[in-house]
Amino acid sequence: MEEHVGQIWDKLVTRLSDRSYKDSAVTLLDVSKPLGIFFRALGGDNALRIVESTATQHFAKRNWKHRVAGTGKYVELSWQDEDTLHLPKQINVFPDTDLNKDLYYWLAAINAHTLENPSAKARGLQGWFAYSQTITLEVLERFPGLQSRYDRLVGAYLQLRNIDEQFNEQEQSQEDAIAQALRKPGSLEQIPTSQYAPRPVLLWPHPNPPEVVDLSSRRAQPDKDVEGESTPSKPEESKKENKRRNAERVDMPDGKDGLILHRFESIFGFSEFLNINRSTEDDDEADQDKADNNADDMDFLSVARDNKTKGGKVKFDLDLPAESMDEVVLESDVFLPEWDYKKQIMQKDYCSVINYMHDTGESGELPENLRRTAKKLRHQLEALTTKRVWHRHQSEGSELDLDAYINYVGERYSGHKVEQPDLYQQLRSSERDLSCLLLADFSLSTDTWLSNEARIIDVIRDSLFLFSESLRNTGDQFSIYGFSSRNRGHIRFNTLKTFDEKYNGIVRSRIQAIKPGFYTRMGAAIRYAAAKLEQQDTQQRLLLILTDGKPNDLDRYEGRYGVEDTRRAIHEAKAKGLQTFCITIDDQGGEYLPHIFGTNGFTIIRKPEHLPQKLPILYANLTTNPS
Amino acid sequence: MTTSDQTTEIPFYSPQGNEESLFEHAYGNQLPVLLKGPTGSGKTRFIAHMAAQLNLPLYTVSCHDDLTASDLVGRYLIGDGQTVWNDGPLTRAVREGGICYLDEVVEARKDTTVVIHPLTDDRRILPIDRTGEILHAPDNFMLVVSYNPGYQSMMKGLKPSTRQRFISMSFNYLKPSQEQEVVEKETGIDAHMAKKLVAMANALRQLKDHDLEEGASTRLLVYTARLIKSGFDPVEACLAGLIEPLSDEEDVVSALMEVVYASFGK
Ligand SMILES: Nc1ncnc2c1ncn2[C@@H]1O[C@H](COP(=O)(O)OP(=O)(O)OP(=O)(O)O)[C@@H](O)[C@H]1O
Numbered sequence: 001m002e003e004h005v006g007q008i009w010d011k012l013v014t015r016l017s018d019r020s021y022k023d024s025a026v027t028l029l030d031v032s033k034p035l036g037i038f039f040r041a042l043g044g045d046n047a048l049r050i051v052e053s054t055a056t057q058h059f060a061k062r063n064w065k066h067r068v069a070g071t072g073k074y075v076e077l078s079w080q081d082e083d084t085l086h087l088p089k090q091i092n093v094f095p096d097t098d099l100n101k102d103l104y105y106w107l108a109a110i111n112a113h114t115l116e117n118p119s120a121k122a123r124g125l126q127g128w129f130a131y132s133q134t135i136t137l138e139v140l141e142r143f144p145g146l147q148s149r150y151d152r153l154v155g156a157y158l159q160l161r162n163i164d165e166q167f168n169e170q171e172q173s174q175e176d177a178i179a180q181a182l183r184k185p186g187s188l189e190q191i192p193t194s195q196y197a198p199r200p201v202l203l204w205p206h207p208n209p210p211e212v213v214d215l216s217s218r219r220a221q222p223d224k225d226v227e228g229e230s231t232p233s234k235p236e237e238s239k240k241e242n243k244r245r246n247a248e249r250v251d252m253p254d255g256k257d258g259l260i261l262h263r264f265e266s267i268f269g270f271s272e273f274l275n276i277n278r279s280t281e282d283d284d285e286a287d288q289d290k291a292d293n294n295a296d297d298m299d300f301l302s303v304a305r306d307n308k309t310k311g312g313k314v315k316f317d318l319d320l321p322a323e324s325m326d327e328v329v330l331e332s333d334v335f336l337p338e339w340d341y342k343k344q345i346m347q348k349d350y351c352s353v354i355n356y357m358h359d360t361g362e363s364g365e366l367p368e369n370l371r372r373t374a375k376k377l378r379h380q381l382e383a384l385t386t387k388r389v390w391h392r393h394q395s396e397g398s399e400l401d402l403d404a405y406i407n408y409v410g411e412r413y414s415g416h417k418v419e420q421p422d423l424y425q426q427l428r429s430s431e432r433d434l435s436c437l438l439l440a441d442f443s444l445s446t447d448t449w450l451s452n453e454a455r456i457i458d459v460i461r462d463s464l465f466l467f468s469e470s471l472r473n474t475g476d477q478f479s480i481y482g483f484s485s486r487n488r489g490h491i492r493f494n495t496l497k498t499f500d501e502k503y504n505g506i507v508r509s510r511i512q513a514i515k516p517g518f519y520t521r522m523g524a525a526i527r528y529a530a531a532k533l534e535q536q537d538t539q540q541r542l543l544l545i546l547t548d549g550k551p552n553d554l555d556r557y558e559g560r561y562g563v564e565d566t567r568r569a570i571h572e573a574k575a576k577g578l579q580t581f582c583i584t585i586d587d588q589g590g591e592y593l594p595h596i597f598g599t600n601g602f603t604i605i606r607k608p609e610h611l612p613q614k615l616p617i618l619y620a621n622l623t624t625n626p627s
Numbered sequence: 628m629t630t631s632d633q634t635t636e637i638p639f640y641s642p643q644g645n646e647e648s649l650f651e652h653a654y655g656n657q658l659p660v661l662l663k664g665p666t667g668s669g670k671t672r673f674i675a676h677m678a679a680q681l682n683l684p685l686y687t688v689s690c691h692d693d694l695t696a697s698d699l700v701g702r703y704l705i706g707d708g709q710t711v712w713n714d715g716p717l718t719r720a721v722r723e724g725g726i727c728y729l730d731e732v733v734e735a736r737k738d739t740t741v742v743i744h745p746l747t748d749d750r751r752i753l754p755i756d757r758t759g760e761i762l763h764a765p766d767n768f769m770l771v772v773s774y775n776p777g778y779q780s781m782m783k784g785l786k787p788s789t790r791q792r793f794i795s796m797s798f799n800y801l802k803p804s805q806e807q808e809v810v811e812k813e814t815g816i817d818a819h820m821a822k823k824l825v826a827m828a829n830a831l832r833q834l835k836d837h838d839l840e841e842g843a844s845t846r847l848l849v850y851t852a853r854l855i856k857s858g859f860d861p862v863e864a865c866l867a868g869l870i871e872p873l874s875d876e877e878d879v880v881s882a883l884m885e886v887v888y889a890s891f892g893k
């Protein structure tokens with residue numbers, strides 16, 4: 001009962017203190033697609049993902065309602081780090097939806113802008129005050145069309161900002177300075193100081209964006225590969241409604257990254273305001289803050305990383321499948337470069353590839369359960385790709401086009417002079433001169449179970465079978481390879497069928513033998529495959545990539561590094577005149593695939609079990625002209 | 628096919644780099660040239676300019692997927708009771724000298740490579756099977772082909788054995804100040820507006836590959852400027868001339884319009 005009353009009281013006060021407009025709220029989810037395009041068009045970094053920002057503690061004075069409710073201590077601002085643009089989850093500052101939307105666009109615009117003089121981005125209160133005005137000025141100068149939008153925002157914002165607030169003299173002069181700087185950016189150099197930090201300004205950049213320490217040891221997501229679990233992964237988990245607080249990862253002093261310290265950053269850094277807060281003994285808010293001292297609000301938290309822990313490592317090593325006896329090495333110590341986007345350099349001979357083949361000496365059969373589908377698909381593909389039709393009205397051809405001839409004779413007798421009668425017809429197949437290299441991802445994540453019967457790798461195996469069965473009668477040249485990696489020194493390239501080989505029992509036995517490998521160093525695999533495909537002298541050369549997730553590997557090949565290297569490899573392939581296309585079963589592919597393959601360079605198959613049937617059809621669509 | 632004979636007026640072309648001199652050297656050494664670059668980046672204009680500069684007739688063939696070797700070489704026409712051989716544009720250029728320009732050559736049928744290959748190595752011959760002739764190209768004959776590597780939807784590329792027969796020149800959109808000058812010269816629009824349009828086009832070009840298949844071309848910019856110049860509302864002109872041609876997706880179009888508003892206000 002007591003608890004119940006408590007909850008009602010809680011809600012009441014929270015509502016009281018939360019001075020925002022629910023009906024006119026605009027969420028990031030609503031606008032993120034157009035906002036992303038807008039951000040990139042205005043110069044924002046292509047590779048950034050847009051995510052909901054984490055709340056930041058702002059250390060400004062809170063009014064009594066906020067204090068009672070325990071709200072208002074954190075504010076959501078915008079900032080970017082090296083692979084994400086953080087924007088508020090929702091904006092409901094204004095009673096008018098359009099203004100809330102305008103604020104999103106304004107935030108995207110200032111984040112997209114790179115300062116002409118980056119050193120202006122000084123830290124601290126004064127730095128923030130000056131820098132915010134500079135960036136406002138520069139953005140308005142570059143995109144003068146934003147001026148009217150900005151003016152509207154400032155007008156509405158200043159009206160709302162100070163409702164319900166009581167300020168002492170110092171605070172009032174700070175507020176006045178902010179108002180002036182908003183109305184006339186560039187007109188004030190300094191903001192007067194006060195006991196509290198000024199309240200955050202929603203139109204300005206984050207004063208002290210959280211920084212990530214030592215990115216190379218950071219894992220963006222727990223690595224399911226390492227865990228080696230055999231349960232279906234749940235994408236919802238990563239999307240979990242979860243307002244994280246600002247966190248900073250800090251390496252343990254001994255340099256081991258088993259444990260990470262999360263430190264909650266204050267808005268202007270500790271030194272400037274926290275001390276002031278603490279030293280004011282008679283300040284009731286300081287006490288209130290101490291009372292808020294639950295785990296959620298703790299300024300330090302230590303969190304164990306869920307991979308690379310001892311247990312995980314041991315398990316990983318145990319998971320290494322023994323290299324099988326029937327493996328034949330075709331080529332080894334092939335050195336390939338890798339792109340380091342941070343340094344913007346190509347690292348020469350950075351990766352090493354080994355190309356091998358399973359040779360059981362046996363001839364394999366097409367699995368029983370695929371036979372009917374295979375037959376159906378084969379006919380479909382044949383019809384689509386090797387259609388032979390009579391081309392009429394040709395100037396030359398194997399046979400006379402009777403229709404045309406009769407017409408011609410008729411016209412001549414009636415006295416018409418016919419310029420150029422095309423009297424022949426010719427049976428022609430639709431012209432195809434095409435090679436396709438299918439490159440499949442055999443990383444450990446393909447060990448994931450999709451249902452009680454099948455893992456991802458099984459779906460891939462079926463796909464490779466049906467792909468080959470469908471293509472065998474089309475006359476198209478094709479080859480099939482798989483890849484996985486374990487560090488840059490071990491990129492394993494599994495040859496299933498070369499361009500020169502026929503699709504037969506031997507190839508089938510190799511497809512039958514595929515199993516999950518380790519990681520996904522996609523860039524190197526693409527470079528190696530592209531070099532093979534490049535040797536095909538056909539008009540069209542298609543590199544088809546089949547994958548289930550992001551590029552990743554143990555040694556820093558993850559997050560943006562892996563994505564940028566893969567993107568680079570794709571660009572190199574295109575420069576060689578190869579066409580590339582990616583087929584993925586990763587639901588989240590939309591976040592990073594456009595950056596790697598371009599908007600129309602990939603497709604996401606949301607139901608992996610449909611992949612085997614869809615792959616050949618997709619292939620046909622890709623390789624036949626719509627006309 | 629279009630033919631333009633020697634004209635006194637040389638079409639305006641603003642160079643991106645050393646392409647004029649490279650082209651002249653290629654011509655002087657009887658080397659075929661491949662122009663590649665995104666749509667509307669000045670390839671056609673460049674050829675028109677160079678042909679006039681070198682005082683050569685220009686035979687332009689826009690290739691399409693039904694274009695066969697006989698469309699290039701020629702065919703027999705049946706006249707009144709007799710058949711007459713009729714030269715195609717390529718044959719005419721080889722006989723009489725001049726530039727034969729095959730625009731979007733990847734679109735042409737495969738059999739066209741059969742006639743292109745012997746013309747583009749040091750034999751420089753054009754065998755005409757139907758008449759039994761073998762023509763030797765004169766020194767003032769030049770073959771130029773173009774293609775747009777970004778144009779992916781057709782999934783076609785040049786065979787390496789074709790590609791490697793040409794001196795290649797890459798075209799791209801001009802740098803902002805130069806592109807602004809081109810827009811002003813082509814349309815007579817004022818400098819301020821031209822600058823705004825170019826800035827916007829460059830913003831849209833950032834979206835190539837990630838959000839759009841192609842960026843806004845100089846050609847679209849020229850079109851848009853013409854609409855504005857003749858009194859059409861600038862925002863509406865941008866929608867029709869710059870934005871709609873880039874995407875059919877509604878939400879992409881509305882996002883791109885935000886970029887227009889960022890320049891012209893809302
Ligand atoms: N360097 C330039 N100098 C002068 N005008 C240019 C230049 N570049 C582009 N233009 C303008 O852009 C228009 C389009 O150029 P053009 O037709 O040459 O493009 P293209 O590269 O041939 O395109 P496509 O691949 O679509 O055929 C020209 O008509 C001209 O107005």
Ligand SMILES: [Mg+2]
Pocket residue numbers: 670671672730
């Ligand atoms: Mg052209």
